[in-house]
Amino acid sequence: MPDPVESAPEVTAPVSTVKRLRGVVRTVRPHQWVKNVFVLAPIVFAKEMFAPFVLSRAASAFAVFCLLAGAVYAMNDIADRDADRAHPVKRSRPIASGVVPLTWAYVLSATLVLVSLGWSVTLGWAFLVVALIYFGQNVWYSFQLKHVAYLDVGCIAAGFVLRVMGGGFATRIQVSKYLLLCTALLALFLGFGKRRHELAAAEANAGAQRAALESYSRKGLDLALGITALLTITTYVAYTLNPHTRRFFHSDHLWLSTIFVVLGVWRFLHIVKNRPLAESPTQEMLHDGAFVGIVLGWIVIVMGLVYHLRPS
Secondary structure: OOOHHHOOOOOOOOOOHHHHHHHHHHHOOHHHHHHHHHHHHHHHHOOOOOOHHHHHHHHHHHHHHHHHHHHHHHHHHHHOHHHHOOOOOHHHOHHHHOOOOHHHHHHHHHHHHHHHHHHHHOOOHHHHHHHHHHHHHHHHHHHOHHHOOOHHHHHHHHHHHHHHHHHHHHHOOOOOHHHHHHHHHHHHHHHHHHHHHHHHHHHHHHHHHOHHHHHOOHHHHHHHHHHHHHHHHHHHHHHHHOHHHHHHHOOOOHHHHHHHHHHHHHHHHHHHHHOOOOOOHHHHHHHOHHHHHHHHHHHHHHHHHHHOOOOO
16 A cells, blocks of 8 residues: 555645545445445345344344445545546545545544444344455455456455345345355446446556556456356346245246346446446446336336235
8 A cells, every 4th residue: 555645635725624524425435335235135035124123133234334335445545545546537536635634534444344343243243254254355355356357356246245145144044045146146247347347438547547457358348247147147037937936935927027137237238338437337327217217127026026926
């Protein structure tokens, strides 16, 4: 990590406390916490979403992962501040621009870690172990693994799998292998899409913005996107047609939700390849009306089939 003294921030004029506090909020990326809904996946597919005790523990697990994610984002921005200044969009991040002082950033990340791990203990030792692994892996990623092409995306996917496992341990629900596999494949797909977008946006300045980008190629990433998209859809279809799934949900029609999965994959690829000025395609899709509509459509049909259909 660069020496703090050698990395002069861009901001030289006095910055108000209110602006710094707003910068702190931006640093922990609350808009990115939507990724932590994967923590809730076990209770949705176990038909326990409306059980108050289970839901409260799942909500606590979600909160813990949000706090840990905020800590990791702060640490990542501390480590990346020089590289971020070479990026046309990321240069405005609070730490890179100097709005949030390094001292504030260090205190912020340490506080979030302590609070989240303390909260984890209340959800059981198995959940605490998952939270520790998640945090440790993300720290390793921020300082080293993100510089290794393809392994960096693998780490991102592992983070999503750990979220699902954490949700299962917190609520004492056994997580199916299909759910873990679908989560891993979908996360790989999203991760490769993000790298494909970054590579196209960075062009000749790729290495300065993210070291691993120098080892990627558009052709290789397009191939990885195609393979992971196909495997994600295939695995999801296999899950919906599995005899155990059909018996558990008392429905032979869950496969109908596959159309929304296909549409979601297509829309994400469209965003990746057609919006190069966005900071991140995963962030952009949250503001894309078509993508949000597809996700809502999937939620409606799955919730309807899982919670309302009964055998005749």
